Amino acid sequence: MPSSDQGPRGRYRAQVRGEIKRAALQQVASGGAAAVALNGIAKRLGVSGPALYKYFGSRDELLTELIIDGYADLADVVAQAAEASAGRPARARLHALAAAFRGWAVAHPQSYLLLTGPPSPTYQAPPETVDRARAVLGPFLAALAEGRPGPGAPALRKQLARWSDTAPEVAAWVDAFAPDADADAGAALAGAVTVWARLHGVIGLEAVGHFAGMGFAPATLLDAEIDALADAYGLP
Amino acid sequence: MPSSDQGPRGRYRAQVRGEIKRAALQQVASGGAAAVALNGIAKRLGVSGPALYKYFGSRDELLTELIIDGYADLADVVAQAAEASAGRPARARLHALAAAFRGWAVAHPQSYLLLTGPPSPTYQAPPETVDRARAVLGPFLAALAEGRPGPGAPALRKQLARWSDTAPEVAAWVDAFAPDADADAGAALAGAVTVWARLHGVIGLEAVGHFAGMGFAPATLLDAEIDALADAYGLP
DNA sequence: TAACTTTGGTTAGAGGCTATAACCAACGTA
DNA sequence: TACGTTGGTTATAGCCTCTAACCAAAGTTA
Structure with a gap:
């Protein structure tokens, strides 16, 4: 055909x-x-x-391509922010990455919802999406791995360390973006998962308009969330 | 009619x-x-x-009622958890509230997505929904207000303090759930907004299945997020 | 009790959507 | 120049929402 x-x-x-x-x-x-x-x-x-x-x-096939393109676009924006902030301290870089992520989502809120929410009942996520998600989060992982994480979230780290031990593609991902963090892959992965959740917590609610009419700027909330995370990971 | x-x-x-x-x-x-x-x-x-x-x-009218009912149901579950954990220290209560919230979402993931995501392009959220959201978050506000918050997120607190000053219904909400926090409504509101974002960050991604196949339990991630927040607010 | 109004139900049908089937014209290639 | 592939067409089936017109039964009132 x-x-x-x-x-x-x-x-x-x-x-x-x-x-x-x-x-x-x-x-x-x-x-x-x-x-x-x-x-x-x-x-x-x-x-x-x-x-x-x-x-x-089919319609679902079209939506699937839009999703894959969207992930690639978002990963691009994040990668460019990583490049642009290459020399600065890790905390500032983490903020730059988060701002770039949010900037893309705010510019295309419905596209962000397309990436996160399931578009239709019959839709089935293709395996590429997980790779795309890893590409988006990689720079965040790299920035977080530069710190000396405190003692927080021991249970989560333990689970993720085991995951890294048993899933080679996960270990390879950590190694690609944070080669020095091999020793404590659990902490690095915990950082990646946590920053993902924090980003989505703020931006997902903002994108659907749940913060409309509330007396605060979503960017301020995101900054606070990222700062708290940077504190927990001892970023300079 | x-x-x-x-x-x-x-x-x-x-x-x-x-x-x-x-x-x-x-x-x-x-x-x-x-x-x-x-x-x-x-x-x-x-x-x-x-x-x-x-x-x-219309179909939208039916969906709207489902959303309102869902908020009421969720608020009920949270309120029951608040009652059940009434005597315990604030940190434990916060965990109990978060676990109840997540428990409801995990039991009805599509209903949770119905509450958060916009169900249809023509849908318009009725004004009741914001009240319902306040009812859900109220007990969290109460638990957080018991701590002595650290110096984090000053910009966010400032914005929210101004909001509380200019919007009487917001001040009334704070007063209803945390009467002792009137003096620092900004910090209390910052806690409420932050816990909302953290809950949604973990549970929203979990509900759409984005954590499927990843080597960690979403409950563990949520526990870590709540613990970090409890630390920031100095909860015992 | 008899007349009337409201209400819940019906069928018919317009208009939009996804998707398939059958068919045709044009294009690139051998 | 002959031919197979490809991009396009119309027709059609089967969903869906929602409106219109109509009917019967139930409650209400004189």
Whole structure:
């Protein structure tokens, strides 16, 4: 069914797929994942209905690609922030990473919800997503691993240390982003998981609008959460 | 249109509305908010299609009631945990509250997602929801207000203190659950907002299944998060 | 008791969505 | 130049929400 990757036909195919995805992203931005309608996209592209099924096997397949692209985009933004703050102390870098993460989510709140929430009952997350999530969190792991963590969360660290021992891809991930933390992979992983939860705690609620009308800036709350985490990990 | 609250006719109406909601909750449990279909509910009740519109003006109206009921249910569970742990030290009580909150969410993960995520593009949250959220968080506020908070998060506290000064219903809420914290409402509110974010950070990711296959128990992560917060607020 | 109003139910149908089937034209290639 | 692949079409089935028009039964009132 699919054309070859190269050649004039394949190029055309890739371009149309891109247009479809852009139109779908607009729908996501305006009304969330539920607003994505192949029919509507076709109308917007000046093409009629079932033509899109030549490019995407189903609506879920399209959403899956949007999710994968979104993860890649977010990972890019975080990686750029890591690069831009390369020389600074670890605490400042952690704040820069969190701000970049939140900046992306605030710019595309519905896309963030698309990444986190399950878009449809029939949707099944492909295995690539977990790799994408690791790519996003890697720089955070690197920054946190520079500290000398205090005695907090011993139970969590123990569980994660065991996980790192039994799952080679996890150990490889830690090694890739924090090669010096091999000795205490449990603490490094605990930091990664915790920063993930803190980011999502603030940004997930902000994205759905649960902080609307409350007298505080979500960025301030996130800063406080990241600061507390940096304290716990002894970041300078 | 609606029958009087009392009388045989009103009772019948209330009972049918209950049956509809129960069927809808089953659909939510099986496939999330997107799986709620008035048509399907009608079939299950042995009644045909548009009859349900005599009971609920629209699908969104039904979802709204499910959300309100869900908040009430969750608030109940938290309040019961508060009562059950009344005598114990504040830190233990905070853990009990968090465990009760998470217990409800784990028992009905799709309902939790219904409460947090926006169910449909056309949905508009009614003003009652913010009151319901306050009822859920009240006991947490009470437990946190017993500590002597450290110097953390000054910017956040400042913003929230101003909010409490300018919004009387917020000050009343603080006073209702933590009458001794009036002097430092900013710190108390910061605790409430922070515990909300931490709960959602862990439980929101857990509910969508993002922790599946990772080598740690979400309960352990939540315990660590609550412990860290209790430390920051100097809870005994 | 008889007349009337409200209420819960019905069927018909418009309009939107996903997805499949059958068919056709154009394009790139051999 | 002949041909297979590919991108497009229309028709159609089967969901869904929601409105309109109509009917019967139940409660209410004169």
